[in-house]
Amino acid sequence: MKRSHLLLSIVAIAALLLFPVGITNAYYIHLLETIMIYAILLFGLDIVVGYTGQVSLGHAGLFGVGAYTAGVLVTKLGAPLLVALIASIGVTAVFGAILALPALRVTGPYLAMVTLAFGTIVQILINEMTFLTGGPMGITLSKPPLFGHKLDEREFYWVVAVMLVLSLIVVHRILRSHLGRAFEALRGSPVASDCMGVSVYRYKVYAFVISAGFAGLAGSLYAYSEQYISPNSYNFELTVLFLLAVIMGGRKSRIGSMLGAAIIVLLPKLLDDVEMFRYVSVGLAVLVAVVAVIGIQRGRLTAKQMAIPVVGSIALAALSFWLKTMTDWRLSIFGVIMLFVVYYLQDGIVGFVRNALNIKRQKPDAQAANAPLVGGDAVSNAARTDTGGEILTAKGVLMQFGGLKALNNVDLSIKRGTIHGLIGPNGSGKSTMMNVLTGIYVPTAGAISFAGNSVVGRTSSDIALSGIARTFQNVQLFGEMTALQNVQVGLHHTFDSNLLDVAVHTPRYLRESKAATDRAMGLLQFVGLADLAFEEARNLPYGKQRLLEIARALALDPQLLLLDEPAAGLTAPDIKELISFIRKIRDHGITVILIEHHMDVVMSMCDTVSVLDFGQKIAEGNAAQVQADEKVIEAYLGGTAA
Numbered sequence: 001m002k003r004s005h006l007l008l009s010i011v012a013i014a015a016l017l018l019f020p021v022g023i024t025n026a027y028y029i030h031l032l033e034t035i036m037i038y039a040i041l042l043f044g045l046d047i048v049v050g051y052t053g054q055v056s057l058g059h060a061g062l063f064g065v066g067a068y069t070a071g072v073l074v075t076k077l078g079a080p081l082l083v084a085l086i087a088s089i090g091v092t093a094v095f096g097a098i099l100a101l102p103a104l105r106v107t108g109p110y111l112a113m114v115t116l117a118f119g120t121i122v123q124i125l126i127n128e129m130t131f132l133t134g135g136p137m138g139i140t141l142s143k144p145p146l147f148g149h150k151l152d153e154r155e156f157y158w159v160v161a162v163m164l165v166l167s168l169i170v171v172h173r174i175l176r177s178h179l180g181r182a183f184e185a186l187r188g189s190p191v192a193s194d195c196m197g198v199s200v201y202r203y204k205v206y207a208f209v210i211s212a213g214f215a216g217l218a219g220s221l222y223a224y225s226e227q228y229i230s231p232n233s234y235n236f237e238l239t240v241l242f243l244l245a246v247i248m249g250g251r252k253s254r255i256g257s258m259l260g261a262a263i264i265v266l267l268p269k270l271l272d273d274v275e276m277f278r279y280v281s282v283g284l285a286v287l288v289a290v291v292a293v294i295g296i297q298r299g300r301l302t303a304k305q306m307a308i309p310v311v312g313s314i315a316l317a318a319l320s321f322w323l324k325t326m327t328d329w330r331l332s333i334f335g336v337i338m339l340f341v342v343y344y345l346q347d348g349i350v351g352f353v354r355n356a357l358n359i360k361r362q363k364p365d366a367q368a369a370n371a372p373l374v375g376g377d378a379v380s381n382a383a384r385t386d387t388g389g390e391i392l393t394a395k396g397v398l399m400q401f402g403g404l405k406a407l408n409n410v411d412l413s414i415k416r417g418t419i420h421g422l423i424g425p426n427g428s429g430k431s432t433m434m435n436v437l438t439g440i441y442v443p444t445a446g447a448i449s450f451a452g453n454s455v456v457g458r459t460s461s462d463i464a465l466s467g468i469a470r471t472f473q474n475v476q477l478f479g480e481m482t483a484l485q486n487v488q489v490g491l492h493h494t495f496d497s498n499l500l501d502v503a504v505h506t507p508r509y510l511r512e513s514k515a516a517t518d519r520a521m522g523l524l525q526f527v528g529l530a531d532l533a534f535e536e537a538r539n540l541p542y543g544k545q546r547l548l549e550i551a552r553a554l555a556l557d558p559q560l561l562l563l564d565e566p567a568a569g570l571t572a573p574d575i576k577e578l579i580s581f582i583r584k585i586r587d588h589g590i591t592v593i594l595i596e597h598h599m600d601v602v603m604s605m606c607d608t609v610s611v612l613d614f615g616q617k618i619a620e621g622n623a624a625q626v627q628a629d630e631k632v633i634e635a636y637l638g639g640t641a642a
């Protein structure tokens, strides 16, 4: 951590802890306590929403599960505080898994509906299971004792504050680890995640379970904080509010979560009376105007972009002075502000301020900058295997899409240690072949064996881990992640650390993390991208993106590397460089299948070339043989004559 950050954190934590010393009004202490509790939940929700990009409308339900676990344990069994907190985390995580395992088979609106149904079911169960939950009557409990001393309102505030700081540290560590990278990667490109050995389904569920754990912790703290829980608290409105808080505050940001929590707790209170509303709306208008002026000055925003937000917030301020009472307007204004923020600040408040003031995200891994640069050795850790023999054989592969046979009875046999070209006119089935080999499609018929094992029917991540890496014809990088992080996702398989290792930074985790960072830097250096390690992948020039994809694929330590048109869109000097990379990769003992349109590239490098046309293999041989083949000439002339 940078010294300025450390100092800022210490000041913030001190302010948080000293708050109830300076301000003794129990109302304000309780208000801040509620914000902190919501923030803990939102840290977790942000993992699901911000990082993995899934929707959850089930988090109020999970919050309720946490609250009731604590409530029941305390009232029925007299469980002490720490037991109740840990049990709530555990029980809610289990509920999270129960929700996630079936729900995450679907996405988008379906996922929203399933999670919503879950929330409703939880509420009904709490209502009906009177023997356990007290039904609609709810559960009343008091502030817990800790180490034999009964906590008062202020002391419990400190418990919550400590939990907030602990949650912050743990979430932060998770998100910076290989786990966090997996979550972020599956949002960036699910297909590439799977092909890097990071199972999308498994990590979505994992994210949900971790997220549920935080919801459980928040729920149990809430039960103690309110001293009364009832089924009605965990309703649809709350779940939507949570989601809005993450989006408004700014996804992928802990500050955003805290800000979001503050907004959903404070805004309704601030709209309680018209006096307060005037302060808020004028404050807001000034803030928006200041950000707009600075942003426009720095060239980060245009006047046109900012016109509506500025006019809108001024109009809101004007409205506040026109109104005499709030009673009839409260809900509508709350709704309008929410809509406004969600519509205009799609990256949330934090994202907007960051963009307007041109603040870069923190570097993902500060140690990486000092990592020693490993040279060409970074390319492969896999032991060099003997050349000769077949690494991959495909027999009679048929891939049918409706009536179209994208691959029709194709045989392929790839010799170990060679560069095998796969060519053919557009639409001849080359990319489909790669998708079949990497488990993205299951072939309609046929057999494929890689290094002696069948590939058909296995998942992409499983196949990737067994040693097949690939790049994509239309580049599939994890756009919001840096170049370094992209390669680190490829190194996911080098980690054995679990959640606990990550949370407490065990020596094992630190060792694995350092090794992965060093190796990733080495790979970036190999493809000439070391200088751009901390640049977001989506900001790299197209040619560099293609090289980054190759570096990421190499991180898997593959025996077989599939390159789908790696030279497409590259300039002539870049292509030359690419050829030398591919040769080096082969020299490291990695077998390469190369799909390419640039005939000179194919002809100068490939040991064997197979030619596809309309899904069928029409020729095979060395470069000269294939080039002279009449069927090949005809396919190309026929296919491109127009």
Ligand code: ADP
Binding pocket: 401, 404, 406, 424, 425, 426, 427, 428, 429, 430, 431, 432, 433
């Ligand atoms: P190439 O990479 O050789 O240009 P492709 O393998 O991408 O060709 O495509 C081969 C044929 O299969 C094309 O006609 C394409 O439209 C079709 N195809 C590929 N993927 C699908 C799919 N998922 N659904 C339907 N048709 C597909």
Ligand code: MG
Binding pocket: 430, 431, 432, 473
């Ligand atoms: Mg293609």
